[in-house]
Amino acid sequence: MPSMKPARTRFAPSPTGALHCGVVRTALYAWLLAKQSGGQFLLRIEDTDQKREVVGGLENIKETLRWLGLNWDEGPDVGGPYAPYVQSERLAIYKKYAQELLDKGQAYADPYSIEELEALRDKAKAEKRPFLFRDHRPENPPVWDGSQPLRIKLEPKAWSWQDGVMGEVKLGPEMIDDFIIIKADGFPTYNFCHIIDDHLMQITHVTRSQEFISSIPKFLATHEVLGWESPVNLTMPQVMDETGRAKLSKRKGAKPVLDYRDRGFLPEAMLDFMATIGWNDGTEQESFTVDELIQKFSLERVHRSGGIFNEQRLLWLNGLHIRRLSLDDLYGRAASFWPPEASKHDDAYKKSVLALVQERLKYLAELPALTTFFFDDLPINPSLWQDNKQLKKYDAAQLKVWLEQSRASLAESDFSTDDLTRRLNDLLEQTGQKPGVLFSLIRIATTQAPASPGLAETLAVLGKDIALRRVDAMLHQLA
RNA sequence: GGCCCCUUCGUCUAGUGGUCCAGGACGUCAGGUUCUCAUCCUGAAGAUCGCGGGUUCGACUCCCGCAGGGGUCACCA
Numbered sequence: 001m002p003s004m005k006p007a008r009t010r011f012a013p014s015p016t017g018a019l020h021c022g023v024v025r026t027a028l029y030a031w032l033l034a035k036q037s038g039g040q041f042l043l044r045i046e047d048t049d050q051k052r053e054v055v056g057g058l059e060n061i062k063e064t065l066r067w068l069g070l071n072w073d074e075g076p077d078v079g080g081p082y083a084p085y086v087q088s089e090r091l092a093i094y095k096k097y098a099q100e101l102l103d104k105g106q107a108y109a110d111p112y113s114i115e116e117l118e119a120l121r122d123k124a125k126a127e128k129r130p131f132l133f134r135d136h137r138p139e140n141p142p143v144w145d146g147s148q149p150l151r152i153k154l155e156p157k158a159w160s161w162q163d164g165v166m167g168e169v170k171l172g173p174e175m176i177d178d179f180i181i182i183k184a185d186g187f188p189t190y191n192f193c194h195i196i197d198d199h200l201m202q203i204t205h206v207t208r209s210q211e212f213i214s215s216i217p218k219f220l221a222t223h224e225v226l227g228w229e230s231p232v233n234l235t236m237p238q239v240m241d242e243t244g245r246a247k248l249s250k251r252k253g254a255k256p257v258l259d260y261r262d263r264g265f266l267p268e269a270m271l272d273f274m275a276t277i278g279w280n281d282g283t284e285q286e287s288f289t290v291d292e293l294i295q296k297f298s299l300e301r302v303h304r305s306g307g308i309f310n311e312q313r314l315l316w317l318n319g320l321h322i323r324r325l326s327l328d329d330l331y332g333r334a335a336s337f338w339p340p341e342a343s344k345h346d347d348a349y350k351k352s353v354l355a356l357v358q359e360r361l362k363y364l365a366e367l368p369a370l371t372t373f374f375f376d377d378l379p380i381n382p383s384l385w386q387d388n389k390q391l392k393k394y395d396a397a398q399l400k401v402w403l404e405q406s407r408a409s410l411a412e413s414d415f416s417t418d419d420l421t422r423r424l425n426d427l428l429e430q431t432g433q434k435p436g437v438l439f440s441l442i443r444i445a446t447t448q449a450p451a452s453p454g455l456a457e458t459l460a461v462l463g464k465d466i467a468l469r470r471v472d473a474m475l476h477q478l479a
Numbered sequence: 480g481g482c483c484c485c486u487u488c489g490u491c492u493a494g495u496g497g498u499c500c501a502g503g504a505c506g507u508c509a510g511g512u513u514c515u516c517a518u519c520c521u522g523a524a525g526a527u528c529g530c531g532g533g534u535u536c537g538a539c540u541c542c543c544g545c546a547g548g549g550g551u552c553a554c555c556a
Binding site: 149180451 | 480481482483484485486490491492493494502503504505506513514515516517518519548549550551552553554555556
């Protein structure tokens with residue numbers, strides 16, 4: 001376990017849509033860093049682009065993190081020493097620093113219209129040279145009245161830095177330009193305000209997704225101009241979609257994390273899955289609890305290459321975590337996933353059903369498909385025995401004989417699993433049949449389902465009345 | 480196009496010069512666990528370690544080049 005000074009990390013999403021696994025994985029790594037070092041994890045909302053803001057975006061962020069258990073020590077709702085933690089409520093702070101830069105001659109008003117800028121950019125493109133705003137710095141910038149964008153004046157300079165994940169990265173002076181720090185609408189840009197906030201909020205490690213890596217020189221230069229030390233930059237590899245051809249993004253159809261909750265994925269499985277796209281502990285351990293992640297996670301073992309979001313593996317991990325749960329725990333989590341028919345039944349019954357399907361569930365939304373026959377009689381489906389590879393060799397009269405024999409024995413049973421098992425075995429001898437034939441017949445008769453848990457266990461849970469009633473219905477059908 | 484990052488079985492990966500004609504896991508296939516589904520167990524197929532040079536007695540591991548993929552070049556974050 002890496003010992004380090006308490007790290008203050010943050011997750012700083014913008015409320016522009018539902019959180020997906022790509023961005024949440026970056027949040028998870030930041031959270032793990034804070035937890036394992038005894039530091040703090042902050043949530044900060046970067047809502048400086050009013051146009052892109054989405055209704056419910058903030059709620060989705062909070063709900064996603066809460067569901068996953070990525071609790072924030074400071075941030076919206078919980079407050080903290082550096083409140084507010086919503087950027088739209090911190091405008092005065094950014095303006096203050098912008099004014100300071102302006103006063104020092106480190107910032108200037110941008111006199112160009114959007115159209116003029118575009119023309120300059122097009123021209124540069126046509127001439128196949130990079131567009132740099134600094135080549136067009138106005139000689140006598142207008143007095144900044146807040147209606148023009150304000151640009152920071154940055155001297156071109158090559159930067160190299162030690163990235164906590166990527167190692168040493170070097171980028172040339174062409175990556176630095178006079179970027180806008182305050183937009184014409186009065187809001188600051190991400191490039192500017194996140195630096196101020198990270199500094200004021202004493203963030204020690206900044207996790208960012210890979211698309212920001214070429215912006216880091218700008219961030220470094222801005223720190224320098226402000227006279228601040230940069231926090232440690234941690235650039236995380238990308239999470240790619242199933243095609244492997246693009247990073248996970250909302251536009252490309254990445255599913256919201258909460259969709260997985262709604263399908264009955266477990267938060268600990270999601271965390272396990274996300275953590276292990278791009279990180280492993282170097283042993284052959286394939287699955288981790290949250291505590292193990294906190295203990296074992298290390299930056300040194302985070303990959304630099306991107307990883308594909310493989311839902312197949314998530315499914316496997318989720319099944320694994322479901323099986324690890326105690327029955328009571330699972331029962332609590334499954335509450336909203338039962339089929340409607342189950343509402344007529346009591347907790348004890350539902351729990352005994354759940355015990356039988358626990359090892360069969362990959363996700364909780366499968367519950368109805370696996371259990372409906374426990375709660376209500378399914379319509380009799382002749383194809384179940386007519387197409388069954390063991391049973392289709394026999395005619396209805398023969399099946400009826402065996403089923404009647406079975407009914408007679410079951411009628412004597414106390415329906416304990418032990419007694420049922422014994423009787424079922426006796427019936428094999430009496431009828432001279434293989435389990436493949438007789439058990440299939442009884443299973444189909446009593447469930448009318450294409451699949452079910454073990455026969456004796458299933459019968460024991462169903463109970464005598466229901467089991468015999470269904471056998472009778474099937475016998476009637478075979479007549 | 481410039482710049483940056485990446486490149487081991489389909490996928491997630493182990494691997495930091497010899498123990499690797501490459502190990503594990505998911506997935507797939509086959510068999511076993513008194514029926515089905517699932518679990519569990521066993522086994523199989525699956526990677527000439529992107530390509531080409533070099534360094535070295537020896538390279539997946541080091542160096543160079545190339546190719547491919549991803550990212551980025553906004554009054555978006």
